[in-house]
Structure formats: C-alpha cells, structure tokens
Amino acid sequence: MKKFYVTTPIYYPNDIPHIGHAYTTIAADILARWHKLLGENVRFLTGTDEHGKKIQTAAEKQKKSPKEFVDNLIPKFKDAWKKLNISYDRFIRTTDKDHEKKVQEILQKVYDKGDIYLGKYEGYYCTGCEAYYTEKDLTGGCCPIHKTKIEKLKEPSYFFRLGKYQKKLLELYKKNPEFISPIFRKKEIINRIEEGLQDLSISRTSFDWGVPMPFDKKHICYVWFDALINYVSGADGFWPADVHLIGKDIIWFHTVYWPAMLISAGIEVPKKVFAHGWWTFDKEKISKSRGKVINVDELISIAGVDAARYFLFRETSFGEDGDFSEKVLIDRYNNELADKLGNLVSRVAALAEKYGLEKAITHTHRENSQNKLLKKLKLKQIEESFNELKIDKALNEIFSFIDACNEYVQNKKPWETHDKKILYELADSIKAIGILLWPFIPETAEKIAKQFGFEICYKQIKEPLKIKKIKKEEILFKKV
Numbered sequence: 124m125k126k127f128y129v130t131t132p133i134y135y136p137n138d139i140p141h142i143g144h145a146y147t148t149i150a151a152d153i154l155a156r157w158h159k160l161l162g163e164n165v166r167f168l169t170g171t172d173e174h175g176k177k178i179q180t181a182a183e184k185q186k187k188s189p190k191e192f193v194d195n196l197i198p199k200f201k202d203a204w205k206k207l208n209i210s211y212d213r214f215i216r217t218t219d220k221d222h223e224k225k226v227q228e229i230l231q232k233v234y235d236k237g238d239i240y241l242g243k244y245e246g247y248y249c250t251g252c253e254a255y256y257t258e259k260d261l262t263g264g265c266c267p268i269h270k271t272k273i274e275k276l277k278e279p280s281y282f283f284r285l286g287k288y289q290k291k292l293l294e295l296y297k298k299n300p301e302f303i304s305p306i307f308r309k310k311e312i313i314n315r316i317e318e319g320l321q322d323l324s325i326s327r328t329s330f331d332w333g334v335p336m337p338f339d340k341k342h343i344c345y346v347w348f349d350a351l352i353n354y355v356s357g358a359d360g361f362w363p364a365d366v367h368l369i370g371k372d373i374i375w376f377h378t379v380y381w382p383a384m385l386i387s388a389g390i391e392v393p394k395k396v397f398a399h400g401w402w403t404f405d406k407e408k409i410s411k412s413r414g415k416v417i418n419v420d421e422l423i424s425i426a427g428v429d430a431a432r433y434f435l436f437r438e439t440s441f442g443e444d445g446d447f448s449e450k451v452l453i454d455r456y457n458n459e460l461a462d463k464l465g466n467l468v469s470r471v472a473a474l475a476e477k478y479g480l481e482k483a484i485t486h487t488h489r490e491n492s493q494n495k496l497l498k499k500l501k502l503k504q505i506e507e508s509f510n511e512l513k514i515d516k517a518l519n520e521i522f523s524f525i526d527a528c529n530e531y532v533q534n535k536k537p538w539e540t541h542d543k544k545i546l547y548e549l550a551d552s553i554k555a556i557g558i559l560l561w562p563f564i565p566e567t568a569e570k571i572a573k574q575f576g577f578e579i580c581y582k583q584i585k586e587p588l589k590i591k592k593i594k595k596e597e598i599l600f601k602k603v
C-alpha cells in the first residue's frame with residue numbers, strides 16, 4: 124500500500140494557537156485526508172516545541188516551571204485541533220521521552236562521525252526567534268523580526284560542522300529540484316548558501332531547559348536541533364516524510380540545517396519541504412501586542428469550522444501571502460458555501476424527494492460514464508493540483524463544477540419537467556462533490572454523504588449513486 128507522511132511544524136506553546144498555526148495544520152489535514160481518500164496509508168504528525176530559552180522565559184514570567192507552564196498550554200492546542208477537525212495521528216511533544224532519547228541518539232551519531240566539536244560562541248541570539256544573527260543582520264542593534272534589543276552571547280558551545288555540508292546541500296537541491304517548494308523560494312536559499320555556510324552553535328550552558336548533550340551533560344542542545352528531530356522520532360516507520368509543511372519564515376532551518384543533520388547522521392532526507400506564505404490581518408502584520416491577532420476560537424466563531432477551513436484555502440493561493448478579513452470570510456461563506464453549494468444540495472434534495480430519481484445508467488454500465496453532467500468534472504486537474512500541492516487550485520476546480528451543476532439545474536428546470544433522469548445526474552454529481560470536498564470541509568461533506576447515501580471514498584466518484592430515497596434536510600449553511 125502506498126504511504127504518505129505529512130508533518131506540520133511543532134509550535135511553541137508560549138501562547139494559545141492562532142490563525143498562522145491553524146493554517147499549516149489545516150493544510151496538512153487536507154493533504155492527509157486527500158491521501159486517505161485515495162486509499163493510501165497515511166501518517167500525519169503535529170505537536171509542540173517545548174524546550175529552549177523562549178519557553179523558559181515565558182514560564183518564569185508566570186512564576187511557573189517550564190514543564191508546568193507548557194502542560195497548561197498543550198490542552199489549548201489539542202482542543203483547537205479537535206474543534207477544527209484535525210485528523211492527526213500523533214501529537215508529539217519535545218518533552219516526550221521517546222523524542223528526547225532520539226535527540227540524544229542522533230547527537231551521539233553526529234558526534235561519533237566527528238561533525239560536532241567544542242568551541243566558543245560569540246555573537247547575537249534572539250530568544251524570540253530562537254535564532255543566531257550576525258552583526259549585519261541586525262537593524263539598529265535590534266532583531267530584524269522582533270525589533271527588540273538583541274542578546275550578545277559569549278559562552279562555550281558545541282558546534283555542528285554545517286559548513287562541511289555546503290556542497291552536499293547544493294547537490295541535494297539539484298538532484299531533487301522540488302526539495303525546496305514552491306520553486307520560487309529556492310534561489311534565495313541557494314544564494315545564501317553560496318555566500319558561505321558557518322558552522323552552527325548547537326549547545327548552551329547558560330540555561331537548562333532542554334535535552335542535555337549525551338557526551339557532555341553541562342551543555343543543553345540548541346532548541347532547533349532538538350525540534351527538527353521530532354519528524355523522525357514521531358515517524359513510526361513512515362520516514363522519510365513525503366512533505367514537511369512550514370511557514371516561509373522557517374525555511375532556512377528546514378532546508379539547510381535539517382538535511383545537513385540527517386546526512387551527517389546517515390538518515391534519509393525528507394522528500395519535500397513546502398513553505399507557505401504569511402497571513403496578515405486587515406492588511407497588517409499579525410501581532411499580539413497591537414491586538415492584530417485572531418485565535419482559533421475567534422476564527423471558528425465567525426461562520427463555523429468549515430467556513431474557516433474553506434476560506435483559508437479559497438482566498439489565496441497556497442504558497443503566497445494572504446490577508447485575513449472577517450468581512451471577506453463572511454462574504455465567501457454567504458455567496459459561495461451557502462448560495463452555491465448549500466443551495467445546490469438543498470434544491471436537488473427537495474426535488475428528488477418530491478419527484479424521485481431514476482438511474483440513467485443501465486446495469487451493464489459499471490461506471491457512471493453516461494452522466495453527461497459529471498463529464499464536466501475535471502478530476503485529472505484536481506489530482507494534478509494535489510500532487511503539486513496547489514490545494515487552492517483543487518478547491519477552485521471543485522467549485523467550478525458546482526457552478527456547472529447550478530447552471531444545469533437552471534437550464535434543465537427539473538421543477539417544471541420533473542425529469543427524474545436529470546435529477547439522478549445531479550444527485551450523482553453531488554456525490555462526487557461531497558467526496559472531493561471531504562478533505563476541505565469534512566463536516567459538511569459527511570452531512571451530504573449521509574443525506575445522499577454514499578460512502579466517502581475516491582473510487583465511489585465513478586460508481587453510479589445507488590438510488591436511495593433522498594430527503595430534504597436542514598440547510599447546510601445558514602446565512603450570516
């Protein structure tokens with residue numbers, strides 16, 4: 124059986140999850156469900172990144188131990204994912220014992236290979252980013268991202284021989300042209316590598332919230348070295364990952380540090396790293412301090428879970444930046460989910476209940492190839508879009524077909540003709556729509572499946588709908 128392994132970044136549990144976290148997690152869920160639909164053996168991993176100075180400092184502010192602090196926030200993440208119908212297989216925490224063991228195992232391997240040496244780090248570090256900066260990266264002495272004063276470190280540290288992997292990384296991108304996706308993000312990474320790769324400081328002695336280096340317990344492993352390994356510790360036999368979904372801000376860690384670490388440890392590299400864009404909120408950068416943040420509960424409260432899932436992948440193309448606006452979400456909900464999809468389903472159900480259905484397909488035809496309407500569905504394009512991770516394109520294609528179905532109703536006027544064959548074609552097409560929408564809006568898709576009596580499985584798209592009594596049910600989307 125074909126396997127598919129997808130991951131999200133593991134999030135810092137220093138606050139409750141917001142739209143940025145939800146975006147990657149829903150994207151991974153859409154991909155996981157799509158591959159399940161195809162009958163593949165799927166693994167979907169998400170979780171939290173719990174070590175490091177950033178978490179330790181946040182805990183200190185609340186006068187809690189780091190573990191106590193994160194233990195309080197984890198249920199918020201799990202709860203958010205439950206509300207959003209996220210079908211992950213494991214929620215990994217970097218404080219999980221099996222993960223910590225894996226980190227030490229990999230550190231030891233890399234050390235034994237001679238790729239780790241003791242030195243002294245002298246330079247800048249932003250705890251907010253959990254990242255190192257050079258003098259020329261800073262803006263007015265401040266972190267380029269957080270605009271806060273930056274720490275200058277001077278302490279003994281173990282280094283990973285990242286510089287040694289410069290050539291190997293460039294070879295990897297060449298041999299595997301989609302390793303960095305979308306392609307337009309690749310050039311920047313290559314340019315930066317070509318400028319020269321410094322060895323990476325991977326341990327600290329000035330705090331203790333993390334995994335101790337197995338060969339020198341006074342040193343605590345750098346949080347990114349620790350975190351990236353989650354993808355392997357949580358793989359459960361599925362490694363290498365088919366795709367790591369991430370935001371564009373963390374592409375360097377995933378396409379440079381991570382493959383170098385793996386090559387050094389003698390572990391296969393993932394097949395692809397896909398970086399999506401960032402959401403702004405009413406055209407402004409999402410920022411908690413300026414109240415420009417939308418958390419998961421707020422997102423869902425606007426028009427429901429499926430509206431949120433739908434909006435995020437309908438509004439912008441996956442890979443590009445997007446702007447979140449409550450008004451636009453509501454407009455799309457009313458005009459597209461309610462007026463296009465909801466109306467189609469309720470109209471056809473009402474007419475089918477009143478006049479009945481008649482299969483236009485004889486029992487000699489095992490496929491519903493005689494459904495003329497269904498011929499307008501571009502399944503090949505949808506499959507291709509999913510293969511290229513153009514999730515928004517796949518969704519657009521499904522909605523073009525919904526438009527085609529609505530036109531068909533308009534043109535054929537079954538409420539005048541009472542034509543049972545036309546109604547059958549429509550119901551059979553709604554089956555295809557329901558199946559294809561399941562990855563995006565599972566709750567709605569399951570309601571449609573129940574109402575029209577079909578199973579959510581890709582093969583069923585081609586199987587004629589078994590005639591069953593269809594009843595008008597409560598409408599799918601009440602207008603907001």
Ligand code: MSP
Nearest residue numbers: 132133134135143172350351369370371401402409
């Ligand atoms: N802990 C690291 C990831 C380690 S993975 C081995 C981390 N965590 S994070 O919580 O800060 O961010 C997680 C993800 O949220 C990143 O992929 C980031 O791009 C994403 N987003 C944060 N704000 C975002 C938006 N405004 N829009 C879209 N995604 C954003 O980084």
